[in-house]
Amino acid sequence: DAKTTQPNSMESNEEEPVHLPCNHSTISGTDYIHWYRQLPSQGPEYVIHGLTSNVNNRMASLAIAEDRKSSTLILHRATLRDAAVYYCILLGMDSNYQLIWGAGTKLIIKP
Amino acid sequence: NAGVTQTPKFQVLKTGQSMTLQCAQDMNHEYMSWYRQDPGMGLRLIHYSVGAGITDQGEVPNGYNVSRSTTEDFPLRLLSAAPSQTSVYFCASSSYSGGPLHFGNGTRLTVT
Numbered sequence: 001d002a003k004t005t006q007p008n009s010m011e012s013n014e015e016e017p018v019h020l021p022c023n024h025s026t027i028s029g030t031d032y033i034h035w036y037r038q039l040p041s042q043g044p045e046y047v048i049h050g051l052t053s054n055v056n057n058r059m060a061s062l063a064i065a066e067d068r069k070s071s072t073l074i075l076h077r078a079t080l081r082d083a084a085v086y087y088c089i090l091l092g093m094d095s096n097y098q099l100i101w102g103a104g105t106k107l108i109i110k111p
Numbered sequence: 112n113a114g115v116t117q118t119p120k121f122q123v124l125k126t127g128q129s130m131t132l133q134c135a136q137d138m139n140h141e142y143m144s145w146y147r148q149d150p151g152m153g154l155r156l157i158h159y160s161v162g163a164g165i166t167d168q169g170e171v172p173n174g175y176n177v178s179r180s181t182t183e184d185f186p187l188r189l190l191s192a193a194p195s196q197t198s199v200y201f202c203a204s205s206s207y208s209g210g211p212l213h214f215g216n217g218t219r220l221t222v223t
Contacts, residue, residue: 101153
């Protein structure tokens with residue numbers, strides 16, 4: 001399985017933008033880049049995904065490097081409710097799973 | 112539209128007991144999967160299914176069985192519970208390969 005690496009934790013101030021990085025240097029041409037977040041005692045929640053172009057939705061934006069070996073999840077205006085563990089994973093066009101997820105990035109929002 | 116529903120939310124078993132964790136989705140998704148999550152760790156895939164009647168093993172399948180007789184349901188069976196199976200179990204579904212995963216809220220299992 002292709003692997004992703006993320007920082008263990010990041011801090012940000014409330015109402016400021018947050019940029020969460022992810023490296024995936026072994027990504028294949030058919031891998032989608034997915035982001036999920038997980039609040040305590042809940043299941044992971046889908047945030048956004050993309051293949052090559054940058055993507056926007058109501059929750060966040062996804063910026064994908066031109067060589068696709070890294071990506072950045074952007075929360076435009078962080079709130080306290082955005083405090084969670086964020087996971088970056090790769091899902092192939094021919095699969096619906098990733099064998100092992102990393103530990104993700106714990107995002108701490110300071111009021 | 113309830114999404115992905117997992118039952119029970121909590122369960123305590125004694126070593127050697129068996130039980131079935133239930134997972135049901137009402138979105139007509141073909142793809143379903145089971146993960147376990149140990150404290151402070153990411154998820155690990157146990158078993159997955161690409162449609163009714165089709166299942167396959169993931170990263171950590173030992174000690175678990177699955178079946179997929181309908182599109183909606185994907186139960187996970189623990190054959191003989193061991194303390195090493197103490198974990199939080201999540202079921203997920205998706206409508207197409209590479210598409211967004213929809214997760215249930217998990218079953219927290221303790222084996223003593």
